Amino acid sequence: MFESEADQFQSAGIQVGADQSEVEERLLSTALSAFGVSRRNNALNMARLYAVLHCFENEVRALIRETLEEKERTDWVDKLPNKIKIFAESRQKTAVDDSWLEGEKSDILGFVDFGNLAAIISENWKHFEAVIPSQHWLKQRMDELEKVRHFIAHNRVLLPSEYQRVYMYVADWNAAVGL
Template sequence: MDVEDKIRLFVLANSIAEKELDKLEEESDCNLCRDIIREYPQKDYYLQFDSIFRKEAKEMARHYEVFYCLEKSIRSLVVQLMNEKYGNRWWDEKVPEEIKKNVELNIKREEESGFTQRSELKIDYTTFGELGSIVNTNWEAFSDLFRNERAFRKIMTNLNLLRGPIAHCCPLAADEVARLEITVKDWFRLMS
């Protein structure tokens, strides 16, 4: 047997072993951490975290990803529509003073921490609830996009409540996973 045949045989044996390990993990509902080793080869500390936390994190990652995309798109939408309606001085002229003060405090805290600044846009220093307040305060800039102001407020309130466990490392109950999916659909339906 030449070297190429040995390599082919090794690859085939490895593939069979991987399939058997996948089957074993599924049947016994255990995780042998092979995926973690592949995903985080340089992060040997990751395996020191409790397997329950690693499993929760993996399940919660998909909800975080949805909320990340949603929140980023809402921030972008606010900037776009406020610019269109009020021009590039909208932040100074149309954002409530309390929100501007809170943003300045957040920026100052971040600068004093020595960490990399998260953004050059002030909108990125607002809380999710403050985003809703900016829209509510300036509804005329958003009324062509959103069909109903009351529905907007309800959906934003629900999203803000659902954001809490996602942002603060708590697993979502099955009902809340379903509620998140429905509320995100409601968000898009509100704009149709």
């Protein structure tokens, strides 16, 4: 009962309990303290980009899921391009059967490569054309963001000028889809 009421207070912006942000900052500071200032700063900048891309990628997945569920009902998974669907199902099966990692495993879209998300939208264009400006616009932005995603996923550092491009593309997407 307390947790339920505490959530209501926290949703209203009222702090309940200890401030976890200070604890988290201390833990991060301790974990990074062995590394040089330049490496730490690069890591923190790239972590912000990762957070933006994480949110973006999962919003794209949610848009696909929600749109196809609404338009195709329970058959929406059948509207995925066959090659993409087979690959994702294979990955999903491996995650369920062989993985010791815990986490979400029931959502088929979670096993679709980032680069294939645009293909799913294009394949089902009639359901997305009212929201996304054009297939060319979609492909251009998703291709660019996929390149950035690979840089981040492989722990390479982007130049600060590239950060703005990422923020701009994500802001363009958010404006187009109404976020």
